[in-house]
Amino acid sequence: AQTVTQSQPEMSVQEAETVTLSCTYDTSESDYYLFWYKQPPSRQMILVIRQEAYKQQNATENRFSVNFQKAAKSFSLKISDSQLGDAAMYFCAYRRRMNRDDKIIFGKGTRLHILP
Amino acid sequence: GAGVSQSPSNKVTEKGKDVELRCDPISGHTALYWYRQRLGQGLEFLIYFQGNSAPDKSGLPSDRFSAERTGESVSTLTIQRTQQEDSAVYLCASSLGAGVSYNEQFFGPGTRLTVL
Numbered sequence: 001a002q003t004v005t006q007s008q009p010e011m012s013v014q015e016a017e018t019v020t021l022s023c024t025y026d027t028s029e030s031d032y033y034l035f036w037y038k039q040p041p042s043r044q045m046i047l048v049i050r051q052e053a054y055k056q057q058n059a060t061e062n063r064f065s066v067n068f069q070k071a072a073k074s075f076s077l078k079i080s081d082s083q084l085g086d087a088a089m090y091f092c093a094y095r096r097r098m099n100r101d102d103k104i105i106f107g108k109g110t111r112l113h114i115l116p
Numbered sequence: 117g118a119g120v121s122q123s124p125s126n127k128v129t130e131k132g133k134d135v136e137l138r139c140d141p142i143s144g145h146t147a148l149y150w151y152r153q154r155l156g157q158g159l160e161f162l163i164y165f166q167g168n169s170a171p172d173k174s175g176l177p178s179d180r181f182s183a184e185r186t187g188e189s190v191s192t193l194t195i196q197r198t199q200q201e202d203s204a205v206y207l208c209a210s211s212l213g214a215g216v217s218y219n220e221q222f223f224g225p226g227t228r229l230t231v232l
Contacts, residue, residue, distance in 0.1 A: 043225050043226045044225050045159075045207065045223035050220075091158055091159070103149065104149075104161070106151075106158035106160075108157055109156075
């Protein structure tokens with residue numbers, strides 16, 4: 001079975017600084033997707049970034065980038081120039097690629113605080 | 117168009133009562149998912165619909181939980197004889213469910229269920 005582990009329950013970062021959230025996962029599959037989702041207090045899950053396992057290049061979306069280490073099964077999220085609006089729960093997640101509509105498996109989340 | 121909507125937003129019930137939670141997916145989305153999020157935890161998959169059939173019910177925790185979907189629209193998650201451990205946020209997601217490429221899951225705002 002696939003699992004996703006986030007070992008940092010909470011993190012804090014000063015506004016405008018850079019923070020990295022860690023994630024490891026376990027799977028026997030070779031082809032899959034990895035995601036970072038943001039969940040603000042509104043409860044709305046927002047997709048921040050997606051990485052295809054077959055791509056060696058790390059995904060980036062504006063201030064958000066990932067460090068994908070397939071052999072180590074590690075997938076960290078870097079947030080640059082942190083803003084107050086980045087405060088939220090962040091979930092690392094996994095999905096097999098073989099089925100286009102497969103379920104997503106989530107980690108337990110990291111609560112990110114932004115200090116003004 | 118409109119996003120995924122869920123109702124009610126909050127539901128408080130007494131132990132032993134039945135509850136129904138509703139999800140309206142994005143129009144045209146044939147795939148629909150239910151997830152459960154316990155306090156301080158990540159999302160757990162419950163059930164997946166493709167159209168009105170449910171090819172994956174593997175996440176339903178007990179026979180007190182059931183779900184149905186009418187055509188390719190509304191879905192209802194029913195919990196019978198609710199227990200205090202059923203208290204959680206129940207999130208619904210939908211995706212296009214067609215084509216051969218990746219289909220993003222779009223999440224609703226969830227229903228917070230409290231069982232007293």
